[in-house]
Amino acid sequence: MHPIVPTIPVLADHMPNVPQVQALVSFLQHEAQPMIVLDPDYNILAANIAYQRQFGSVDAPYLGQKCYRISHHYDVPCDQAGEHCPMRQARLSRGPDRVLHIHHTPRGPEHVEVELRPILDAHGEIAAYVERLTLVRSASARPSGAGLVGRSAAFNAALAALQRVAPSMLPVLLLGESGTGKELFARAVHEASDRASGPFVVVDCSGLTETLFESELFGHEKGAFTGATARKQGLVETAQGGTLFLDEIGDVPLAMQVKLLRLIESGTYRRVGGIDTQHANFRLVAATHKPLRQMMAQGLFRPDLYYRISAFPIRLPALRERRDDIPLLVHSFLQRAVPGQPRLTIEPDALEALQRHDWPGNIRELRNVLERARLFADDGKIRAAHLPHWDEPATELAMLPAASGAPAQPALALPSPAGATAIADVDDAAAFARAVAAFRGTRAELAAHLGLSERTLYRRLKAQGLA
Numbered sequence: 001m002h003p004i005v006p007t008i009p010v011l012a013d014h015m016p017n018v019p020q021v022q023a024l025v026s027f028l029q030h031e032a033q034p035m036i037v038l039d040p041d042y043n044i045l046a047a048n049i050a051y052q053r054q055f056g057s058v059d060a061p062y063l064g065q066k067c068y069r070i071s072h073h074y075d076v077p078c079d080q081a082g083e084h085c086p087m088r089q090a091r092l093s094r095g096p097d098r099v100l101h102i103h104h105t106p107r108g109p110e111h112v113e114v115e116l117r118p119i120l121d122a123h124g125e126i127a128a129y130v131e132r133l134t135l136v137r138s139a140s141a142r143p144s145g146a147g148l149v150g151r152s153a154a155f156n157a158a159l160a161a162l163q164r165v166a167p168s169m170l171p172v173l174l175l176g177e178s179g180t181g182k183e184l185f186a187r188a189v190h191e192a193s194d195r196a197s198g199p200f201v202v203v204d205c206s207g208l209t210e211t212l213f214e215s216e217l218f219g220h221e222k223g224a225f226t227g228a229t230a231r232k233q234g235l236v237e238t239a240q241g242g243t244l245f246l247d248e249i250g251d252v253p254l255a256m257q258v259k260l261l262r263l264i265e266s267g268t269y270r271r272v273g274g275i276d277t278q279h280a281n282f283r284l285v286a287a288t289h290k291p292l293r294q295m296m297a298q299g300l301f302r303p304d305l306y307y308r309i310s311a312f313p314i315r316l317p318a319l320r321e322r323r324d325d326i327p328l329l330v331h332s333f334l335q336r337a338v339p340g341q342p343r344l345t346i347e348p349d350a351l352e353a354l355q356r357h358d359w360p361g362n363i364r365e366l367r368n369v370l371e372r373a374r375l376f377a378d379d380g381k382i383r384a385a386h387l388p389h390w391d392e393p394a395t396e397l398a399m400l401p402a403a404s405g406a407p408a409q410p411a412l413a414l415p416s417p418a419g420a421t422a423i424a425d426v427d428d429a430a431a432f433a434r435a436v437a438a439f440r441g442t443r444a445e446l447a448a449h450l451g452l453s454e455r456t457l458y459r460r461l462k463a464q465g466l467a
């Protein structure tokens, strides 16, 4: 029996009579990555086997179709629909262009990296284009039970930057408000890099004293200080061959910043109490919600360290800058069903209310609001009445769902007297202190209530002398 050799589908009538293009089409057949050949008028002339497998669909023939129809369901090229069109760019520069798009695929919308290269004929004219498509697995454009989700322009810009930098060894600096997903992004940088099979080590730089910071990071020798009964491996050593994520780098004490700089510049360090030089091997990702440039001007952050870590800054958008993503995030979180509890759905009025809110606590706050609403959704449907009353004056009671009109609610022992501060006010130090004083519950509950991470809450408490 002869094996069946699949042939590359080609739109023969439209194939340019250019030998290079024809040779290319047969060459592409054996490429592992999905590729198509386009004419200068956006028509798909040929597609390789990998493309057929990943993007082809029997119900939607693509040969002879416009690429923007197939990938975006648009009637006009991407640039006329408000998106970046790589063909337009490649035509202008006569060189390759790369862009991150969301494509319709047989599985639904997916993030795809598109690279387009023009093919020139003997006269130097563009005869065709080759488009290579790479599925981006770092984030989902559909509701997903885990990982990063998003598809708004602001999210896509951050994701495109992540895709660019991940394969390199450049340090990455993630900048964004609390709860915008800095840790999740850092993990995604690691997973999209060559070091994905190595360790991903998180160092929380906040709340660590100088001595603790040094021994946590570099480890210590036996007998280095009272209580050092054995040699301890530091986090830099744990991160060997992987990624070291320095979370809240803006909180590193000045005296430690110089040691951190030395580590990053020389790739070497010494254990506390040790004399041998150790060699580090990690990729650095750092994050902060603090204005590092401003801190630099105030003498609170070393410029040499700043320039070292900020080679590739990525700004993570606040949730209010990516409101289009709220339905997607909501459906993703509702998918993350609690074991033993039925899946929830959300009514349009609730979704609208969520899209109107400003989300000072960002995605973490959204998760918490949904977790709370879950407790009131007796019939499995989240309604606007199950959400906090953001329109009312900022009191703790306004954070409770309405008593009237809402379906019977459990008598939740939700903390707090009226007059305590709600989420929107926590940037104000006095209001924050009042909220803390008025709150009755655990630290974790207080953090959830304020839309802060426990770490951020701890930092704020310490900074204001309330810890």
Ligand SMILES: Nc1ncnc2c1ncn2[C@@H]1O[C@H](COP(=O)(O)OP(=O)(O)OP(=O)(O)O)[C@@H](O)[C@H]1O
Pocket: 147, 148, 149, 150, 176, 177, 178, 179, 180, 181, 182, 183, 184, 185, 289, 329, 332, 363, 364, 367, 452, 453, 455, 456
């Ligand atoms: N794009 C996203 N898709 C899905 N979940 C997200 C996304 N971004 C953040 N989250 C979720 O939001 C929560 C907060 O994210 P994360 O801890 O990464 O934020 P952060 O910016 O590091 O916060 P902090 O600065 O307070 O530590 C987590 O539960 C995370 O899983």
